[in-house]
Each structure stands twice: as C-alpha cells, then as structure tokens.
Amino acid sequence: MQLQMSVQREDSSMDGCTDAVARAWSAEEFGAAAGxxxxxxxxxxxxVMAGRTKVLNWSDPQQSAQAAAAWLEHPLAAGPDGxxxxxRQLLQQxxxxxxxxxxxxxxxxxVPASSxxxxxxxxxxxxxxxxxxVYEMGPWATAVEQALVSRLCGLTGWDPSTSSGILTHGGSLANLTALLTARNVVLPQSWRDGVPAGTTMVANADVHYCITRAAGILGLGAAAVQKVPLDARRRMDVQRLDDVLIELRRGNxxxxxxxxCAGATPTGAIDDLSAVADVCRRHEVWMHVDAxxxxxxxxxxxxxxxxxxxxxxxxxxxxxxxxxxxxxxCTAVLYRRREVRFETFQQDAPYLFDPSAPGMADIDVGMRTVECTKRATGFGLWGLWAxxxxxxxxxxxxxxLQLTMRFRELLNSEADFEALHEPECNILAFRHLPAEVRLLSLAEQNRFQRELRTQLIREGSFYIVQTTLDGMAALRATVINPLTTEQDLRDLLTAVRQCGQRVWNL
Ligand SMILES: Cc1ncc(COP(=O)(O)O)c(C=O)c1O
Known part of the structure; x- marks a missing residue:
C-alpha cells in the first residue's frame, strides 16, 4: 500500500513570520524576481557577447567596496519597488x-566564458x-558526480570500475587532496604522527603555486619541493627528474x-607524461598530474x-x-587505483557516516573530500554533456587550440611582436617590442609590457594577463571564449600597439 507522502498544507502562508521572512520565502516573490x-x-x-560593452569594468577597489557597503543600508524590498x-536594481549594479x-x-x-x-x-x-x-542531502547530485567521475576516469584511460574520484571546489583544493592521498599512502603514519624530517615532493619548475602551497599545508614545508628544471619547450626535463630522484634516494x-604538468599555467606546456611515467615507475614514486x-x-x-x-x-x-x-x-580528483580512495582522511564522524551501512561509504562523498558540506559542483558539466x-x-x-596557433602565426608575421613559445594548449605568452623598446634594458622592457597591459585592461577594450618567464615579463593570452575570432586577435594587436604608444609617450 502506498503511504501518504505528506500532509497537504492548507496554504503557503507563514503564520507568525515577519513580513520580511514571509517575502524572502515566497514562491510568488521569487517568480517575479526571477522574471x-x-x-x-x-x-x-x-x-556583452556582441562586444557592445567594455570587457572589464575597472573601478577603484576601495570605492567599489564602499559602494557595495552602501547597498546594505536600506532594505530594498521595503521600498516602493519591492x-x-x-x-532588478541589484542585478543592474x-x-x-x-x-x-x-x-x-x-x-x-x-577561467572561460562559460556556457x-x-x-x-x-x-x-x-x-x-x-x-x-551524505547521499541523503543531495541524492541526484551524488548520482551526477558518480557518473561524471566515471566518464572522466574512462577518458583518462582507466577502467571506471577499478578507478575512483571525487569532484571538489577547484584545482587548488583538488591538488591538495590528491597530494594528501599520496602522502598518506607513501607514509602511512603521517596522518597521526606528521611527516618524517626530510620528506619531499618533486615538481615541474613551472607548477602552479598551489602545489608548493600544498607542500606547506601537508607539513613538508614549501621549501621541500624540489623543482625540476625545464627543457627547451618548458616541459619537465626528464633526465634531470631522474637525477633529482637518484639524489633524493641517496639522501634517504x-x-x-x-x-x-599537463598544461602548465604560464605557457600551457605539457610534460612528456610517458617519459615521466617511466622514471616514476623505475623509482617507484607516486605520479601526480596536474591536468x-x-x-x-x-x-x-x-x-x-x-x-x-x-x-x-x-x-x-x-x-x-x-x-x-x-x-x-568544478574540478575532478581522479585516482587510478580505487583502493586508495579512503586513504585521504581518517576521520570519525558517526553523526554522518552510519557504521551499520558500510556500503554507503562509497556513495557518501564526504568521507573523501576536504569539505563537509559541499556544493553540488557537477550539474553544469552534466547538463552541458547531456x-x-x-x-x-x-x-x-x-x-x-586552432585559434591559438593562428594567433602565434599572426604574432610572428609582425616585426613588433614576439611569441615566446610554440603553444601546446590555448595559452600563449608574447611581447610587444616596437623598435624603440628593443633598445631598452630587460628591466625597462619588462616595465613597458606591464604598464601597457594595465592601460589596456583599464580602458576596457581587451582583457589579457601577464606572466614572467625566466625573468622576462610577457603578455599572456588564453583563448578561452568561443566567441573570439581571428579578427578579434588582429584587433588585439592594434590595441596593444596603441597602448604601447601611449605608454611610450608618457
Ligand atoms: C595548472 C593549474 N593548476 C591548478 C590551478 C588552480 O586551479 P583553481 O584556480 O581552480 O584553484 C591552476 C589555475 O589556473 C592551474 O593553471
């Protein structure tokens, strides 16, 4: 017999609530606001997509903070606009x-122009x-996460039934989580006792700062990260990796x-992962890829x-x-061997994880994430995929990738621009070097790149970023917007030239 699901409420009135509470929870008010x-x-x-606005709406940070605080003075819903x-006013702002x-x-x-x-x-x-x-708080969110993790493991080249993973809040937290698992597998006492003196981590010299930060958090100390020098393509030099590991073994x-790295932050360079894997296998060390x-x-x-x-x-x-x-x-942490999935944490939380239902440990994602309450991060990806x-x-x-390669050709065809590398992804570092700037010292050339970028982004016609490669300041573009065209990239060069002129004339 079907049980009555719940007692029907007479109406949606909120007896005893203040007007503000009632309106903040009103489905009707919600519908009108959503409209x-x-x-x-x-x-x-x-x-925005037609390019009829500025890219960045730059304003002084302190003035912005004051303006944001001013909105908190008078409750808008109590005013005439409801x-x-x-x-509407908040969104317009x-x-x-x-x-x-x-x-x-x-x-x-x-960060992309997301769908x-x-x-x-x-x-x-x-x-x-x-x-x-716990599953009960987001049953469909959990199902979606499991489906996505399984597909991403498959794309990585693993059998989804023998691999594992979670979704978490961003690459930094994900790298920390994966490296914590590695630490606990390699040094099983470290969760309880901390890491032995001299414990290290080895990394591509261009790794994102979150990797060294993770070493600090994990008790190794950021200075314990051994950075492996790069080859001519800014990939981890595999011979040097071997040397570093031999040296560390000698030192016990x-x-x-x-x-x-599979897509290093400064240039998008991708390590020769097969060669790195060979070295790791030989030395029996955990191989982590920040992809x-x-x-x-x-x-x-x-x-x-x-x-x-x-x-x-x-x-x-x-x-x-x-x-x-x-x-x-929305970030995935993926493990090749399913059996390591509970090594990340050793936490007792009986109010959450029911020992009488051990099967749920694989489903309740909280056993494997830094977060306790975790936003359901997978719906966007699941939805686009579906x-x-x-x-x-x-x-x-x-x-x-194709547009980035075209960008490099454009840069190389101009005498006053210089692409600093062959793009392996959609990231390209470059410099603007008009004849008069070429005559300057490196320090002055660096200042020129930085000042022209600041001018460019504050005026709002384009948004690019900057990086520094071996002491050389560079402009850096990531082609990560399906609306960007080759013509936009040509226009970028024109805008950079104009800003460069203004900086030069200052
Ligand atoms: C290679 C790499 N790893 C990790 C991160 C950190 O990711 P998140 O910003 O999602 O924390 C970034 C960020 O750009 C990155 O480029």
Whole structure:
C-alpha cells in the first residue's frame, strides 16, 4: 500500500513570520524576481557577447567596496519597488560592475566564458540548495558526480570500475587532496604522527603555486619541493627528474609524489607524461598530474595524444571550469587505483557516516573530500554533456587550440611582436617590442609590457594577463571564449600597439 507522502498544507502562508521572512520565502516573490533576473541577464549577455560593452569594468577597489557597503543600508524590498524591483536594481549594479568574460575580447585568464546554460543548472542547484557530504542531502547530485567521475576516469584511460574520484571546489583544493592521498599512502603514519624530517615532493619548475602551497599545508614545508628544471619547450626535463630522484634516494629522503604538468599555467606546456611515467615507475614514486588546464584535451581526437602517458599516473586533477566551459568551480580528483580512495582522511564522524551501512561509504562523498558540506559542483558539466554530447567539448577544445596557433602565426608575421613559445594548449605568452623598446634594458622592457597591459585592461577594450618567464615579463593570452575570432586577435594587436604608444609617450 502506498503511504501518504505528506500532509497537504492548507496554504503557503507563514503564520507568525515577519513580513520580511514571509517575502524572502515566497514562491510568488521569487517568480517575479526571477522574471526580472531572466530579462536583465538575457539582455546583458546579448550586449556583452556582441562586444557592445567594455570587457572589464575597472573601478577603484576601495570605492567599489564602499559602494557595495552602501547597498546594505536600506532594505530594498521595503521600498516602493519591492522584491522584484530590488532584485532588478541589484542585478543592474552587479552586471555593470563586473568582469565580462563573455565579451569576445576576453582573452585573459584560464577561467572561460562559460556556457550560460550550464549556469542555469548550477543556479537551480543553488536555489534548491543541493549539497553533498551524505547521499541523503543531495541524492541526484551524488548520482551526477558518480557518473561524471566515471566518464572522466574512462577518458583518462582507466577502467571506471577499478578507478575512483571525487569532484571538489577547484584545482587548488583538488591538488591538495590528491597530494594528501599520496602522502598518506607513501607514509602511512603521517596522518597521526606528521611527516618524517626530510620528506619531499618533486615538481615541474613551472607548477602552479598551489602545489608548493600544498607542500606547506601537508607539513613538508614549501621549501621541500624540489623543482625540476625545464627543457627547451618548458616541459619537465626528464633526465634531470631522474637525477633529482637518484639524489633524493641517496639522501634517504622520502618522496610523496612527482607532480607533472599537463598544461602548465604560464605557457600551457605539457610534460612528456610517458617519459615521466617511466622514471616514476623505475623509482617507484607516486605520479601526480596536474591536468587542471590540459585534461580537457582528452576529449579531442586531434589533440589527446599530447597527454599520452597520463593513464600511468596515480592521481590526476582536472578542472571542468577551464576548458570544459562550465562556471567555476568544478574540478575532478581522479585516482587510478580505487583502493586508495579512503586513504585521504581518517576521520570519525558517526553523526554522518552510519557504521551499520558500510556500503554507503562509497556513495557518501564526504568521507573523501576536504569539505563537509559541499556544493553540488557537477550539474553544469552534466547538463552541458547531456544537452550536446561529449562532441561539444571536443569542438571547443579544437577551436581554442586552432585559434591559438593562428594567433602565434599572426604574432610572428609582425616585426613588433614576439611569441615566446610554440603553444601546446590555448595559452600563449608574447611581447610587444616596437623598435624603440628593443633598445631598452630587460628591466625597462619588462616595465613597458606591464604598464601597457594595465592601460589596456583599464580602458576596457581587451582583457589579457601577464606572466614572467625566466625573468622576462610577457603578455599572456588564453583563448578561452568561443566567441573570439581571428579578427578579434588582429584587433588585439592594434590595441596593444596603441597602448604601447601611449605608454611610450608618457
Ligand atoms: C595548472 C593549474 N593548476 C591548478 C590551478 C588552480 O586551479 P583553481 O584556480 O581552480 O584553484 C591552476 C589555475 O589556473 C592551474 O593553471
């Protein structure tokens, strides 16, 4: 017999609540506010995507903070415009003062012009407050996470039934989590007793700072990270890796992992993962691949070979909020061997994890994540995948890489520009060197690059970032917006030239 699911409530009135509480929880008020939200966001996207706005709305940070605080003085919903009108004002403020990643001239950080449709699903998860730690709090969110982890393990080259993983909040937390697992597997006493003196980690010299930060957090000390010099393509020099590991063994120093890059932050360089794997296997050390940026190349039949060898890794980190174009944050931590999945933490939390249902430990993700309450981060990726198929990600990766290679050709065809490397991903570092700047010292050339970038982004016509390679300051572009075209890249060169002129004349 079917049980009555719940007692029907007479109406949705909230007896005894204040007006503010009742309105903040009213489905009708929500609907009206959502109508404003939809109208304004659609219009905003239309304008931004057509390039009719600035890219970055730069304003003085302190003035912005004061302006934001001023909104907290008088409750808008109590005013004449009510909740929906208040929502309209708040959104207008937000949208007019932000970074417009969907502008075709946003060619900056590795954070993408995400698919707005993916954002709709994330929004629905936020509105219904689907969270994780235990299955019961987000049953469908957990199912979605399991499905995604399984597919990403498959793309990495592993059998999903013998591998494992989780989703978490970003590449930094993901790298920390994977390296913590490595530490606990390599040094099983370290959770309780801390790490022995002399414990190290070995890493590509261009690793993201979150890797050295992880060493600090994990008790090794950031200075314990042994950086392996790079080869001419800014990949970890595998011979030097071998030398470093031999030296560490001679010194009896435990190595928790070798951290390789698949898409290093400064240039997108991808380590020769097969060669790194051979060295790691020979020395019996944990191989970790930070594929936060480059993991997505595995979707592309044309480019996946660049990550050949990744299947030998013990752990892999892969950001979907980079080249899979979903809103931040959505990152996978993946383990080749399923049996290591509970090594990350040794936590007793009887109020959460029911010892009478041990089977749930594999489903309740909280046993394996830093977070207890964890936002459901997978809906955007799951939704885009379900709507358009995995081909969408392949098409995006191919488009970004091809356009980046075209950008390099454009730079090389101009006498006053210099591409600093062959792009292996969608990242390209370059310099603007008009004849008069070429005559300057390196320090002055560096200042010129930095000042011209500041000018460029503050005026709002383009957004690019900067990096420093072996002491040389460079402009850095990440092609990570499907709306960016070759013509936009040509226009970028013109805008850089104009800014360069202004900086020179200052
Ligand atoms: C290679 C690499 N790893 C890790 C990170 C950190 O990722 P997140 O910003 O998601 O914490 C980045 C960020 O750009 C990165 O480029």
């Amino acid at each position: 404003e939200w939809q109208r304004l966001l659609t219009e905003h996207l239309r304008e 909740v929906a009108g208040g929502m 937000m949208l007019s003062a932000g970074q417009n990643l969907h502008h075709p001239h946003y060619i900056g950080h590795q 707005p449709l993916a954002g709709l699903l994330d929004g629905a998860a936020a509105i219904t407050n689907q969270v994780m730690a 120093r435990p190595v928790i992992a070798v951290s390789a 936060a940026h480059g993991g997505s190349l595995l979707f592309s039949r044309r480019y996946r070979d660049r990550l050949k060898g990744i299947a030998a890794a013990d752990s892999v980190v892969w950001d979907a909020h980079k080249m899979l174009f979903v809103p931040a944050l 709507l358009f198929g995995a081909e969408l990600f392949e098409q995006l990766v191919d488009r970004m």
